[in-house]
Amino acid sequence: MVRGKTNTISLPLFICSPFCHAPILLLPGQAFAPLTDPSASHMRILALPALAGAGVARRRLALFWRRAGRRGVVGGMGLLEQCEAAFGSPDLYRVLGVRREASPEEIRRGYHRASLRVHPDRAEPDAKEEATRRFQILSKAYAVLSDAEQRAVYDEQGTVDEEGEALRGERDWQEYWRLLFKKITVKDIEDFENKYKDSEEELADIKAAYMDFEGDMDRIMESVLCVNYTDEPRIRNIIEKAIAAGEVPSYKGFVKESKQKMMARKRRAEKEAREAEKTKDELGLCGEDDLKALIQSRNKDRKKEMDDFLAQLEAKYVNNAKKGGKKTAAKKGKK
Template sequence: MAPHEDDEELSDVEAPTCEPYAVLGIEKTATADEIKSAYRKAALKHHPDKAAPNKQEEAKVRFQELAFAYAVLSDPIRRKRYDVTGSTSESLQADGDFSWSDFYRSQYADIVTPDAIETFSKQYRGSDEEGDDVLAAYEKFRGKMSKVYQVVMLSNMLEDEDRFRGYIDEAIASGDVETYSAYADESAKQREERFNKARKVAEREEKEALVEADKHKKAAKKESSEDSLMAIIRGRQAERNGAFMDAFAEKWGAQEKKPKGKGKKGKKRAGEEEDEDNDMPSEEAFQAAAARLNGAKSGNDGHGRKAKKAKR
């Protein structure tokens, strides 16, 4: 995504104040891979471009915090400075060549590109990491599946139910997690109601996305139409100017070819010098010729009088 209005907004983003480890939901002993994984999952979940229209501002603030936390913790030197000082501002300011705005812009643009999401989705769906996330959400919400889908990224209740239940049932059977009544006692009717709500949400989000896409399409079409109209106007103006100059040149040439009267010399204005080598008409002659040309077009004789029609 020529500069766009969003680009200007991104370049003006100020570094937020936050506690990096808490923002990413990790321990201070987290490895570099754990930091990257935590950031990637949270950024995909909270990226403004993936949020509903009424939650985009909230998602933007959250994403700023995530990107800032990752900027601090993803670099070993900045992370060490933060661990020692406890100050995120000092951690970044001490790094003279680091630009927070540039970093934020790159994270904003790169994290949810179609290719990035597709690549990550192929690696994540069905992986041990996804299974761990499902079980963690299952325990956190005590078996309420509607809540599980709200926090597990890239999840779709209408597509992932069987796979998610497979993780949970296997963990229950092995004793890794306990059985919660909200999960075990959910009836077929309750499950269908849950699915119906998910369908309505998906339909609403699809409509909102179509409206937003149509809005952008109309804006782009309007801009293109305005550009085309201006090009047409400029072209017509050029044609009119060219036609006038051609007609003027023709008129002036005809006047120059008329023989001068014998024994008569044109009077010079005071201070005017003769220039036999100058073929260009004076300003006075130019204006007179233009008046004659306009008079010819309007049916006048060039002096404001209407030309008389010749009798047959």
């Protein structure tokens, strides 16, 4: 392929590149015009015969991302391209979840909130590399916006200085994070959770997540802070009230979610609880009897809420099914 030229393919191909989150299927006769020179280090295009299957293409693309994560950058991709690939947007403000007019303190808080979702220390072992890559990109975005001169250039020109001090390649971004934010104590966790839960901020976050994910409870529960799957009855109640008040639309994915999907969330919650127990030593919770007792107590309460919630659903659907069965039997008897 030559830069600037349009290429027409003669056989079905799966095209993968750093800019794709999934392989793209091109059919014979379709034109393909690469945006940049594929021979460049930052645009590595992998073409696979369609007969190889989408699964093979996805695995190849996943392998590319894992290798890129180990390098800390994706080939020669710039920061904005990395943000697009990792977070779906090249806008640094959007990546941090803040307004373009945000104050330095708002940007700092936005970085802290966003980093808690992707911090490698919070990731499962098999997801650590991907979390590290996303954490590095997020930290670079903050480094640019927290520097007055870099931010001014970005706001005016939409570019960043890739060679600048803020983005120097050898920086330890996890150490940088620890310098910015003090070590979190048990009291910090309790204070933040108590202040955040049922606050206007949490309500706004829940509504925003509901709108962003069009009622998909799996993704809503993953994105809201201080929430695990056993909080579902409370979160669902908040959303139902917002729908009734006309504050958010009624999405089919929410109002008609299947019981099977809800049960899958419960199973994941139980699995996560078991894994958390195994990794408490790594998190420095050994000897923290008060914290352990607090977590166990809250988990029991939340588990009971979740069990009650699912029991109500079961009673509703099972009883309806039984009533329907009796009516059918009665009709057959009359015949």
